[in-house]
Amino acid sequence: MLELQTIHRKGEKLTRMARRKLIKDWAHDRETLGLTEFTSREKKAFSIRYERDLERISQEPGMVLI
Secondary structure, three states: OHHHHHHHHOOOOOOHHHHHHHHHHHOOOOOOOOOOOOOHHHHHHHHHHHHHHHHHHHOOOOOOOO
């Protein structure tokens, strides 16, 4: 993501193939930036909320979740 932001900040454009290659080249990088780190408790709360939301949405008339 940082590499993509750097490219776009410079006003450069990537072709679809170039963007895919960049993503593939950086796929191994698992360094955390500390921006979206959550505790185990927070992750569990998000998961419970997500399940509840899916259940509520699935009850809406005409909704089919796949």
